[in-house]
Amino acid sequence: MKKADIMLLAGIPDDDNRDYLPERLKESRIVVNENGNNSQVYPQRLKECRECLVDDFEDVWYEYVPESYRPDRKTPLVFSMHGGLMTGWGQAVYTSWTHVADREGFICVFPNAQLRRFWTIECEERLIEQLSDPALSEIYMNPFPKNVDENHDVRVVFALIERMKRSYNIDPERIYMQGMSLGNAMTTMMARHYGFHFAAMAGSAGPGTIGLMFHADGTPNNEGGPLPVMQTRMELDGAPPGSDDTPEEVVVKNREYWCMVNGCTCVPEIKIEGENNLAFYKGKKADYIFRDVKNRDHGQTFDDAEFVWDYLFSGTRRKPDGRIESMEPLEQRRGDKVSFAVVPGSFFAWANNEKVRLHGEVFVWKKLKYHGLNGKALVRGEYPMVPVRDLAEIFKADCREKEGKAWIYMPDGRSLQFARGCIGCTINNRIRSMSCEAVEREGILYISSEWFCREICRLQVSECNGVIYATDHDSALSSHMGRLIRDLLK
Template sequence: MKRRDFMKLSAATALGATVAAMAPSALAATELNQTNGDLHTTVDRKTAAMGLGDGKTFAYDPEKPYLNVNVGLFHDAQVTVGGQNVGTATYYLPDGMDPWAPAVIVLTPDDTTAKAFSGTVTGRMWRTVACKNKIAVAFFGPENGGSWNLSLSAAGRDDAAALDALYQLMRKKSVKLSGAFSMDKSHTALVGYKEGGAAALLFGARWASDFSSICAVDAAEVPAASLEAVGGQYVLPFPGDSTRGVQEEAIAAKTVDTPVWLVRSNADSTNKAALEFYLKANQAVAKGDGVYVSGRAGSAAEVWVTEKAQCPAAIWEKFSGQFKRFMALQLPGRVAKAEDFTRRGFDIHEEWVNGELRRWMVYVPSTYTGNEKVPLVLVMHGYTASMYAIAEESRWYDVAEQNGFIVVFAQGLVRPADLMGNIPTAMWLAGPFAAMAGKDTDPSVDLEFINSLLDRMEQDYRIDTTRVYATGHSNGSLMTWATACRYASRFAAIAPVGYMFTPLPELDPAVLLPAWAFLGEYDSAGVAELVEDNGTVKALQGWNAHNATNEAAVAESSSYNGAFVTKSFMGGNAPLVKYTVVKDTPHVYLQEESVAIWNEFFSRYSRGADGTLYYQGNAVNAGQYQPSANWYAAK
């Protein structure tokens, strides 16, 4: 994934009193003088990043908040299954990793521990790749440094379970863990060498949706019987937070499309079974020169077979760094190419705003000339994530390009997360999260940042201020609710995804605010079912009361072949509150949601200069709230 250097802007256009724009290199160890707290110096971070000695944990520095606090080699990360230790991993975390960083899991050959392999020539080359690309690398070996259990013997370790446990461990941010960091669950690649290559092909197949791609180098033979056994196991159709939905969806591992590269792995002889397994999984067709492309509509997955040796840098740059795995309505998920944020249309900013170093990314459609005013959509990511992550997940930039509006992806500041027991992570201070503000931090600072950002967008671009909208996912959904309550008159409509919340007291009762909320059927941050007195029902009741809807006349509909099941509550002559359960999905933001939100909701609303709300060009007539119990189930 490529990311543009942060734009350098003049002090005259600063949002705060001070503007200090930086390139990503300014966030690296070479530019660091010292952190606060323990006064670790540049030399300390350089030494740790070089892998000289064990990894180190540095104090959070509010002057450089996006710097990762854990740097270097962290050995003996305990991997557990069912409460039992099943192995140890070694992490390498370079200096200067962004929040929500991609990662590579490297499986070692037989008779090689993770710690030992991290110090080999290949291991050091992977550490160099990590430094250059600011990604994490984890090394993992067979049980007790012995042999991978490729035969799936009941007497050996369940290597598939161990690999999944490592992936889940790498997603955790607890300060109690060795080398915790913020990992991009949609961009975690799996690479294996020799017997570890066979393990990557076999156990990666078992948990296909965990990994964005698999690369096997000089792979030993993968037993066909073992592939058949794991291929029949059910998997999540998405990088999941839990196992909810596995049995209901009944998706076999052998049907999940996965980018795979077999490098010098005898795909035409001893590993022919592995090649055929992945060709079938991808419904792949030959493209030529050892490349096969997925036959699934909308999938970017490919299978490569080559005999030329490949160094870690080539593996990352050509293949592992190119693919990402997202949830989509097309089960079992969506394999896409990583977005190039250096391409035309994207502008990335880092500036001091109200005393804090803030980031945001703007996408300007190719049709924008500045001669006419255009709508604006504000998009906010979830807890620990990033503006890049929500951009790729939701693909609002595609919707903006197709419909001629500007979209801004705002980045939550990386803050200490002591109250959650986590390392400093990207977050939005809103609702319950506002309590996480430190004693010297105003809990409204993020709300004020968003307000300033909207001012800035109206200054830098010709924005139609009657057509400004907000959406977000999870913690960003909470931020959407809170921002809309604080600055209701700025928005024509909002669409929070993945988190429900009742109106805050500061919401002006005179301002109608259309809201369309989404929850996944298997959402981990909310209960999709509408049951009396649960949080989802209470939130909808609160918004229905504010927008004066008639709950007795709720309209029900479905779309996307029944995947979206929607209830619409009319307020006067407009559907002012909508709620959609997305079937078969977890806690995610779908690109299909972005399309629907724009086409069916945002594009239909505007707000006049006097605050009047319009729906499809007609003024919305405020109704009277009429509560009813006919749209939810009794306890």
């Protein structure tokens, strides 16, 4: 069956907007763009619904049923949870879920939080007073019940599942949830307590504080069990409110949380395309996907829905007995076929999605300018140095090394020669300058790995916080992926 075409609509840009969620976007063609959230034209098929679902409070939610919906076919259901001080319709316009639904035929639900456009979520006990004080900020927490089963927002989710089943032919094995910011926190709370009710979950830019995610003994705070999860992080985002940890450590521990719950003990496969940095973990109990977006602030990318659906939701279901069943996702969870990464201070490299041992420790060599500086020096370049023989082995070349000299014979027939202390090398018997001179340490000859990848292997190289990543296509290594690689190569 041919899938429907996605149609992006021309909007009316409001470039002067500085509001978080301009009310004028609702049911209009106005669009806004900010480095955390980008909107689309208000979807015509988005339907506002109102009903008292669990008590006397009137709940509001938005349904999107694509034109391609077939009542005679089991249809997946996707919940998308808005950020703090937002609404269900706001989440609909700040994501591309409705577009992906048009093509794939699933149904979307965008609920409103019950109180103050703010989900009622848990936090660490030590932070309750601090985060619940209205005097500190308009962004403060709602009181939450000790028994999470009594949480109004939680009850609404389950009431909506049953209501949608009555109204549409929903596939009970394919119910998913995704959220942004506070909506990510809401999704994570649902996952920690009720993950076994869902086929998979995903979230963007809303990691939990470490003390909420883990018990004091270091075990995961989890009642919902293993669950296929995709976490998206924004490189320029901060730590969650109340956290005493750095954003980097919070991201690391949130990733470790799902790796522990899902039994992900093997190294991941890494894929970097443009600003999207992905790591695919295979778990004994469930899979986990990590995504970090280069140069992005708090929020979600407009294509977040596409990534979540293509890599995760399209390839998982939850059977009636609770088993997680993997299917073929629209996008293969495969790392870059050609990849190379090194970290100064490590005896390992990342090569084509494998951790390989090097003959010597990676170190940084500084290229200096000192002529005419009266004994002082300027650093003109810093280069991670890797043993020549290891570069040859990783890139399938032959190598010979003797008395401070080395020869590499590339698979394409090129021959290279290097010498200790010389910035020059020969390529097919012709002189070329490298980024810095060859350096010998403990009888091992080193050259710049960055230069070798760029000039000899014609790879695209990016660097972040001292980590070098090279591949055969456009890629921009992000800080959180750099930390992930650094930890892998310890």
